[in-house]
Amino acid sequence: MRALRLTALLYLGALLVAPVGLIFYRTFERGVGAAWHSVTTPEAQHAFWLTLVLVVIAVPLNTVFGVATALLLERREFRGKSLLNSVIDLPFAISPVVVGLALILVYGRTGWFGDWFAEHGIRIIFSAPGMALATIFVCLPFVVREVQPVLREVGTEQEEAARTLGASPAQTFWRITLPAIRWGVGYGVVLSTARALGEFGAVAVVSGRISGVTETATLRVQERFEAFDPVGAYSASVVLALMGVAVLLFMNLLERRRKRPRAQTTTEGLA
């Protein structure tokens, strides 16, 4: 038991704590000032801003799509259901770089829809819309895969009971189904957010990597590193890591709320 614990700690230490710790150490090695200066340049601020914008676009879209798809897969019978079910996992299976290239093939200037978009003055590739598409693609499965098992476990009886009590399908969804799956949706959102924050490959390919224009936080880390600016790279990494930690803390909070027994909030004044 003891050996096992030691092994686990060593493993985590070598792979997780040491590298992340070193990044923090390196960031503040030359004082907080340099690091602060590096993450507050207009380019850096724009990069963080762009990352947040991508999260704000991709996560809500994937949440709505994810819940709808999970409902479709768990509550309906239709042709091609098993196909849809396997396609959902494609973003997990395909390397993000390939996803980026595929998007260029479809939406790029020489791609299928390239001409049409160009004629209408819309730029997809090498601009924010393409990056949003890439982000949506890579974090597409999370909500679906978190919500599906919850839907299966909850079953259909509560929904059927609501229907016999006169609830419309919409009322049934908002009042019965959604509250029943809210934890699954919450986890899906948290995982999607974390993935969207950290996405590199797919976004890198479609962005064109123009500093201050199409550069996200992860791309900036790489760019600063290649420009022999270690403090810039490390400090941007620290900001990204802090965002990730915030998301994880939020997830922890969710978990604690979920585990709190209903009893504690409701037993006052009862025998």
Place this chain on the structure above:
Amino acid sequence: MAIEATGITKHFGDFKALDDVAVHVPDGSLTALLGPSGSGKSTLLRVIAGLEEPDAGHVRFGDRDVTSVSAQDRGVGFVFQHYAAFKHMTVRDNVAFGLKIRKQPKDKIKARVEELLKLVHLTGWADRYPAQLSGGQRQRMALARALAVEPQVLLLDEPFGALDTRVREELRDWLRRLHDEVHVTTIFVTHDQQEAMEVAEQIVVVNEGRIEQAGAPAEVYEKPATPFVMEFVGPVTKLGERTVRPHDLQIVQEAQPGALEAMVERVVHLGFEVRAELLPTDGPALSVQLTRAEAEQLELREGEVVWVRAAYGPWAPEFRSSTKVA
């Protein structure tokens, strides 16, 4: 509101769950759908509720054809075997759900919920969550929730199936009394023949997607329409080729025309009644149910030779040729 289902057929893939079923449930009655698991009884109940769409056939509530009316608009109260409690709502909100959907005024909802909670003996539990209730309490809550919207018909799918014996018996009694008070047309599904006999005014026996017989409990028990009903609703034994109830047999001590010679293999005393297990010289083993007084009078000894015959009338009921009963 009388319920009339005619020509109901329902498939699940290749499986024929219901095969041209017809059922009539009189207004204000308490009817049991009785059958083994997989017989189609629950499917029939769900078709009546609008939770399953039949492949063919019609459902009528009174004069109204509700076949194409959704469950939402059908005005039925439905109670599920596993309660289907809304876990994220308090008992009060569970019961109020249908009234809130109908946008009733708040004070009216409050009064109605109080009244119902009293009816199901859950007054002190209004602010609890379903997870804090026992199975029996949850099922009573589910009943109050179903009754809140004043349904035209009340449908219960194995309502006591998930409860332990004592609670089940309590709730049976209670449902019986509730029905006397509320008088809403009620159908409940059960696989327990004793439960059906005890609670229902009418029993509809379902087997393999077909109705075997419909009638009052005594009628179904005493005049079973088919061999299946005979075997499903009570104990049976074989007298030669015939299937009979063990208490419809009589033991005599000398040979008689029509009586079967048999050796007493075992005598089992079960309190008020005595069961004699007999081994005929010719034919399968059979058991006879006697009262203690009868057994004492006969002075049955194991190994003794006796004669056994049907206690009254013909040896066994004559089954009607058709299995379909309107």
